[in-house]
Amino acid sequence: MRHASSKDEAKKIFEQSKGTFNGETVSGFGDAAYRTTTPAQLDVLKGTNWLIISAGKFPTPNTALQEKLAKEVLPKVSD
Secondary structure (H helix, E strand, O other): OEEOOOHHHHHHHHHHHHHHOOOEEOOOOOOEEEEEOOOOEEEEEEOOEEEEEOOEEOOEEOHHHHHHHHHHHHHHOOO
16 A cells, blocks of 8 residues: 555556556546556555555456455545
8 A cells, every 4th residue: 555645646646657557447446446457456546545456366367356355445444
């Protein structure tokens, strides 16, 4: 997990990373979420926190497990 000093800073860094890694938008997680193929991970923004969830074996991610982990962890993360 990464943490920024403000929501604006977190969103800015999150969006820059999404562009850098050609992230594909994923809905239903936190304030925003995207998935990348290289590295194979699910990135989720919630408030000032940015979660990076990896599951599976390279180069094939386990997207179902990534999403399951996100659903379990997100309620425990404060904004």
